[in-house]
Amino acid sequence: MIREFGSEDILFLLLATRWTILLTLASALIGGTIALVVAVLRIVPLRPANWLAIGYINLVQGTPVLGQLFIFFFGFSVFGWSVGAWTAAVTAFSIYASAYLAEIWRGGLQSVPKTQWESSAALGLTYLQRLRYIIVPQAVRINIPPTVGFIVQLIKNTSLASVIGFVELSRAGQMLNNATFAPMSIYLTVAAIYFVICYSLSNVSQRLERRIHVAR
Amino acid sequence: MNYDFRFSSLLAYRDELVEGVLLTLQLSAATIVIGLVIGVVVAAMRTGAPGPFKAIATVYVETIRNTPLLVQLFIIFFGLPSLGLRFTANEAALLGLSVNLGAYSAEIIRAGIESVRKSQIEAGHALGMNGYQVFRYVILFQALKSIYPALTSQFILLMLMSSIVSTIGANELFHQASFIDSRTFRSFEVYSAITLIYLCLTLVFRSVFLGIYWSVFVRRPAR
Amino acid sequence: MSLVNLEAVHKRFGEFEVLSNINLSVSEGEIVAIIGRSGSGKSTLLRCINGLEPVQQGRITVDGTEVTAANADLNNLRQRVGMVFQSYNLFPHLSVERNVTLALKVVRKTPYAEARDIAHEVITKVGLADKFGAYPDELSGGQQQRVAIARSLAMGPKVMLFDEITSALDPELVGEVLRVLEALAADGMTMLLVTHEMKFAKTVGNRTVFMHEGRIHEEGDSRETLEHPRTPELTGFLDAVLH
Numbered sequence: 204m205i206r207e208f209g210s211e212d213i214l215f216l217l218l219a220t221r222w223t224i225l226l227t228l229a230s231a232l233i234g235g236t237i238a239l240v241v242a243v244l245r246i247v248p249l250r251p252a253n254w255l256a257i258g259y260i261n262l263v264q265g266t267p268v269l270g271q272l273f274i275f276f277f278g279f280s281v282f283g284w285s286v287g288a289w290t291a292a293v294t295a296f297s298i299y300a301s302a303y304l305a306e307i308w309r310g311g312l313q314s315v316p317k318t319q320w321e322s323s324a325a326l327g328l329t330y331l332q333r334l335r336y337i338i339v340p341q342a343v344r345i346n347i348p349p350t351v352g353f354i355v356q357l358i359k360n361t362s363l364a365s366v367i368g369f370v371e372l373s374r375a376g377q378m379l380n381n382a383t384f385a386p387m388s389i390y391l392t393v394a395a396i397y398f399v400i401c402y403s404l405s406n407v408s409q410r411l412e413r414r415i416h417v418a419r
Numbered sequence: 420m421n422y423d424f425r426f427s428s429l430l431a432y433r434d435e436l437v438e439g440v441l442l443t444l445q446l447s448a449a450t451i452v453i454g455l456v457i458g459v460v461v462a463a464m465r466t467g468a469p470g471p472f473k474a475i476a477t478v479y480v481e482t483i484r485n486t487p488l489l490v491q492l493f494i495i496f497f498g499l500p501s502l503g504l505r506f507t508a509n510e511a512a513l514l515g516l517s518v519n520l521g522a523y524s525a526e527i528i529r530a531g532i533e534s535v536r537k538s539q540i541e542a543g544h545a546l547g548m549n550g551y552q553v554f555r556y557v558i559l560f561q562a563l564k565s566i567y568p569a570l571t572s573q574f575i576l577l578m579l580m581s582s583i584v585s586t587i588g589a590n591e592l593f594h595q596a597s598f599i600d601s602r603t604f605r606s607f608e609v610y611s612a613i614t615l616i617y618l619c620l621t622l623v624f625r626s627v628f629l630g631i632y633w634s635v636f637v638r639r640p641a642r
Numbered sequence: 643m644s645l646v647n648l649e650a651v652h653k654r655f656g657e658f659e660v661l662s663n664i665n666l667s668v669s670e671g672e673i674v675a676i677i678g679r680s681g682s683g684k685s686t687l688l689r690c691i692n693g694l695e696p697v698q699q700g701r702i703t704v705d706g707t708e709v710t711a712a713n714a715d716l717n718n719l720r721q722r723v724g725m726v727f728q729s730y731n732l733f734p735h736l737s738v739e740r741n742v743t744l745a746l747k748v749v750r751k752t753p754y755a756e757a758r759d760i761a762h763e764v765i766t767k768v769g770l771a772d773k774f775g776a777y778p779d780e781l782s783g784g785q786q787q788r789v790a791i792a793r794s795l796a797m798g799p800k801v802m803l804f805d806e807i808t809s810a811l812d813p814e815l816v817g818e819v820l821r822v823l824e825a826l827a828a829d830g831m832t833m834l835l836v837t838h839e840m841k842f843a844k845t846v847g848n849r850t851v852f853m854h855e856g857r858i859h860e861e862g863d864s865r866e867t868l869e870h871p872r873t874p875e876l877t878g879f880l881d882a883v884l885h
Contacts, residue, residue, distance in 0.1 A: 266615075267579040269593060274607070274614060277607040319733065321694055322725075326720065327745060328744075341733075355485065362489040373490060385501075386498045386501060393493075397487055
């Protein structure tokens with residue numbers, strides 16, 4: 204039976220938005236942790252570590268998210284683990300986020316002038332102490348705006364989880380479309396919800412960026 | 420782990436894979452051309468045009484950049500027909516990807532124009548050049564050089580994102596994957612192989628773009 | 643017994659030999675001015691002494707530690723060798739106090755109260771007691787450079803290396819930094835300075851080393867060397883910087 208697109212449907216979409224946000228947060232947290240390690244491996248003065256990190260980043264950035272999503276969706280069962288769409292999606296998006304965040308953070312770490320490494324070395328700080336007390340604190344400021352900017356990309360990309368059947372905002376839109384057949388109103392509403400979230404975050408990112416530039 | 424990997428069963432579908440690669444290349448190339456045209460026009464509107472044009476350009480860029488490509492495709496392919504605008508899946512894919520790339524490249528181009536230092540423009544004017552000459556001989560090359568890396572990364576990203584149009588049934592590489600999958604039931608192998616093919620495409624794109632960069636923008640010592 | 647000793651040191655960047663057969667010995671309490679044109683290798687020489695730059699050949703020992711040994715504990719050595727840079731290189735995210743106490747706390751594990759006392763002492767010594775809580779970007783270049791000196795002093799170094807520390811300063815700020823160096827000299831600090839301040843080299847330095855094309859071209863008592871250069875290269879160099 205086909206019914207009208209009404210206010211309870213908007214509520215349905217808003218509730219599904221929770222899963223978009225949760226998926227984004229989980230992937231950003233897990234991916235961020237991996238990214239920290241990869242970014243450090245990328246800059247330590249140790250060639251094999253650099254190559255490993257470069258290879259990882261290029262592998263992930265050189266392949267489509269959709270492919271990564273399917274690989275994890277089907278890949279877990281290859282190893283005999285049956286996992287749901289949530290686990291596959293979180294895994295895929297964490298990996299995806301880790302490579303992009305690692306590359307962003309590497310840029311931040313390397314934008315701290317070399318003289319800061321030298322002057323802290325001249326005081327007798329070990330490599331890790333230099334990183335922790337001198338380089339990372341300065342890089343964090345620089346890194347916040349592009350990191351927020353990437354979170355926007357991540358939110359938009361989580362829409363692809365709908366393809367493996369995970370019910371987040373886009374999937375909820377498709378389900379409603381099957382029931383009401385009002386594609387224009389539904390997908391415009393879906394787009395509007397994404398827009399509100401992403402646009403606010405983009406604005407935060409831009410404002411932070413401007414503030415950091417002024418402070419410098 | 421006792422899964423029996425059978426990548427060999429994919430070999431029977433070589434032709435489909437090659438066709439998929441060609442389709443993706445065509446789609447990407449067409450999108451880059453159209454998207455770039457949109458990008459240049461919109462960037463010009465955002466930097467130099469009067470108020471209303473500027474506002475339209477800004478709304479376009481912000482809307483596209485803050486919503487998922489998937490939803491943009493759904494609106495074009497499933498939504499627009501209710502307003503009487505019907506597209507085939509392939510047309511919708513080209514339209515969606517171009518509109519998407521247009522917004523991103525507009526931002527990159529705008530940043531490039533703004534990155535050319537004011538003193539360079541003043542130096543041009545001081546030599547008696549007019550506005551067009553300053554643009555043509557002073558701004559253009561410097562701006563192109565500064566946006567080239569970001570723009571070409573965006574093209575590679577576009578090529579990877581074009582896989583998304585398989586969700587509306589447009590013909591390209593990723594679509595071939597679901598076809599082969601439905602024949603072989605070797606999902607993991609199929610999607611791994613397809614993903615690796617994309618990786619190769621990325622590497623090819625990157626080398627080509629780098630080669631162009633070196634031959635156009637890197638000054639070689641005069642002999 | 644010399645505090646800093648370089649024997650037959652060679653350093654190359656690729657094909658280019660930046661330092662060529664350097665032999666130099668600095669005793670405790672000595673003040674050595676290193677002068678020369680840019681590119682003559684004088685800054686590189688200084689940076690080799692605390693191991694910021696590796697050398698390909700030769701031996702460098704500082705305070706009994708062999709810097710050039712493969713297993714040298716450079717972080718330990720650097721606590722005994724202070725270094726001040728041309729561009730101050732203060733840590734922009736830390737206050738003056740924390741710039742000075744950081745290495746004490748992190749490297750030497752000095753308790754907080756004690757580190758603070760030491761910081762107070764050295765910051766007062768460079769005349770900036772009222773800037774204890776300020777951040778680097780609130781200070782003038784001269785003040786930043788004095789904090790950088792205090793930051794090194796806090797570690798109680800045996801020898802201090804100064805790499806053109808007044809070159810980036812506006813002329814009117816040079817004096818306040820040189821006065822700090824004079825006070826250190828009066829305290830008997832061992833110092834190696836790469837400098838363009840010939841007057842300072844002459845009055846405060848015991849010895850002057852003139853570097854030319856990666857070699858020590860001429861060296862000797864500062865006054866003697868600077869007033870009566872023996873080689874045409876040094877004569878030419880002094881003519882160029884004094885006029």
